Amino acid sequence: MTAPPPLSTLELATGMVLGVRDGDPLPAPEGFTAAQALERAMLPALRRAPCLVSFSGGRDSAAVLATATAVARREGLVDPIPATNVFPHAPGADETDWQERVVRHLGLREWLRIEHGDELDLIGPYAQRVLRRHGVLWPFNLHFHLPLLDAAAGGSLLTGVGGDELFGAATRHRVAALLRGHERPRPRDLLGVGLALAPRPIRRCVIARRRRLTLPWLRPAARAAASAALADWSVSQPRGLAARLGFTLRARYIASGTAGMSLLAADHDVLLAHPLLSPELWAAVARDAAPLGFAGRTEGMRRLFGEVLPEEVCNRASKANFNEAFWTERTRAFVRRWDGRGVPEQWVEPAALAEHWSRERPAANSFSLLQSVWLASADRLEQPLDRIPA
Helix, strand or coil: CCCCCCCCHHHHHHCCCCCECCCCCCCCCCCCCHHHHHHHHHHHHHCCCCEEEECCCCHHHHHHHHHHHHHHHHHCCCCCEEEEEECCCCHHHCCHHHHHHHHHHHCCCCCEEEECCCCCCCCCHHHHHHHHHHCCCCCCCHHHHHHHHHHHCCCEEECCCCHHHHHHHHECCHHHHHHCCCCCCCCCHHHHHHHHHCCHHHHHHHHHHHCCCCCCCECHHHHHHHHHHHHHHHHHCCCCHHHHHHHHHCEHHHHHHHHHHHHHHHHCCCEEECHHHCHHHHHHHHHHCCCCCECCHHHHHHHHHCCCCCHHHHHCCCCCCCHHHHCCHHHHHHHHHCCCCCCCCCCECHHHHHHHHCCCCCCHHHHHHHHHHHHCCCHHHHCCHHHCCC
16 A cells, blocks of 8 residues: 655645656456446455445446446345435535435445534544544545445445546547547637647647636745646647546546545555546446547446446436535634644735635635644644544
């Protein structure tokens, strides 16, 4: 197990881990389908009971739960257990209807639902367990899985991590389709094609100017540096489907997030698996969706999971937002007492950050900063340990 590298001060300030790791391209497909690759990635976890599935009700976690259930029954294994964090006081996180549709469709008898008030706040008792033991990890919400890891101790946990990245990279890019003659050009395509064919330095400058970060707490130097890094990421992405998938899979933020989750799983003796990040799955998708990729996320869901999920789940476009569960009165009380210290001031303007944190819905890009500030503060010493779940 490799520990994630500490966040740089710029990454902490922006809430983003940028860049791509060195590594090999996607492995060559080994003759099995995408569905078979996915099954191979989850079998070790299914064989180590209890096998829980982190199940929010979104398309990715539903796909993993449905596939895992089908595999377990075919192999004569115990059904996986959907495990769900429930937030009665955070309406934006409510996925009850979608969750029930999937569980009912699969005929699962056991479903672990853990109800929370403010326990999963950014500096709540679960987050404190992570911060005290491992420091600030990225992303800020890794503690979301602690209640599920507690329940899975000694067993295994499957997640839907990686679905957004897989389908995002495997979705057809219009410019690539135009350049290969698979789409009829429209007048508005002229600028996009022209930019795609421009020299890389020009593309970088244009993209950095168009997509300049506007996070209000950043100093100008931070905005410029982060915007340049985002532009580098954008211009470095290959057009070809397989190369694009391999590039995305090597993103540093994926490695950082999965390494952080592995630390938490090791604390619980849990076998952790992210089957949607299986390189063999990505290689099979690159082959099966060639030459340009899926027409969209829904087509990809239908082709990969249409046999195990209801049509309406494959088609859904909505998505829950859990920020209400992370930014509660517990955090608001802390930021009201904050004196402006503890941030990387070469990148962050403390007064602007304080003003932003006074808003009802601050940007999630600032949440890692909040945890870092709390960890460096005296407040953490005042938190009674008996309020922190074991």
